[in-house]
Amino acid sequence: MNKYGNITYTIGIWSGFDQTDRLVAQARSWFRSFSDVLVFTEMTHPWDSDKIKREALPCNVTIIDLGFGYGRSVRRAGYFSGRLEAQFRFLPGMQAAYERFPNASFYVFGDDDTYFFKPSLIKLLNSSNPNISKAYGRSYCSSDITKLMKPSPNYWSCRHFLQGGAGVVFTNNLFERIGPKLINCSEKFNSPYFVASMRFALCAARYIGSDEWEHRIADNMQNVFHSEIPDLEVPKYGLSEPPITFHKMTKATFDETFKARYVKYKIKRKKFLADLGEITYTSQDIYMLNNNYRLSYRPGMSIYVPYTGEMFNRTSKWKPIIENISLVGAEQRYGKFTVRLLFDENISFGKIIPHSNYPRNNIFIYKMQKPEIIPLN
Structure with a gap:
């Protein structure tokens, strides 16, 4: 677990069993700014794990085999998209982080193509209260998700969710309320076409309340959580604040950002x-x-x-x-x-x-x- 002053926080990465090269690129870049990173996967051969851990030094990487075989079951069902497989490790990975570190102040998550900037992340954590229910990230919405709500909320045009790939941050108080329920939510909303970030939003709305999730917990911070690579996001928005994340990174963009940073x-x-x-x-x-x-x-x-x-x-x-x-x-x-x-x-x-x-x-x-x-x- 990572520490900064009185703050403790976990960082967890969702990754597929066939994404070793991307994880190695992550490990040799931003992993090294942190003391500990968790990787949730179905993983890999021992030599892949060793290479990731070696490239990340001095960061300690813990690779967690979720053990549920979600990605494999998706393949057996005839879905061959890595993107679809990835949806099944989202909530189980979150619950695994909570079970390992139930007293962490904050829980931070991203994909294996997410890039984190520690200075800006620490600034956010320092200004946040872990004892209230909050979730930070880049917000999107889907009108489709409201059709699955019972009763269906007819007074919203969309259901807000925070995109996991752009990076998300949750407080301890929020995870105390919803963390133990995440596996149940993952099993209930298990269509491979149901985006994992939406699953969390629906889970929060069900167990905490739609109004509280929409209007008091989910905090859209699209000025610091970015959903594309720097070459697309920086010219588009002109960063007035230091970034916390970028998304859809490749080995090349990981390397370029290392040289920039x-x-x-x-x-x-x-x-x-x-x-x-x-x-x-x-x-x-x-x-x-x-x-x-x-x-x-x-x-x-x-x-x-x-x-x-x-x-x-x-x-x-x-x-x-x-x-x-x-x-x-x-x-x-x-x-x-x-x-x-x-x-x-x-x-x-x-x-x-x-x-x-x-x-x-x-x-x-x-x-x-x-x-x-x-x-x-």
């Missing part, structure tokens, strides 16, 4: 990662000598020059700046531009502020909050 470095043969996730992909401004002229900066992704219409994408990894055997900053190139970030504990979360600029040399020096450092050995 982490500073990898060594000091005296010891390896470290610095996590710049609180600013990665966010919308920032870089000011020229005249404050009327500015560049649009998305850390880890690009620099856009509005008065020429030119876009300069990231062309390097983060390069560490080390002084007196300590990491004091990092720099990254975007075509002809270089952005140098110096770490300062006094900077606000998710912000960069000017330190000094050399526009003629296309070098811009800014300050950001000192990041979390992750020892790798």
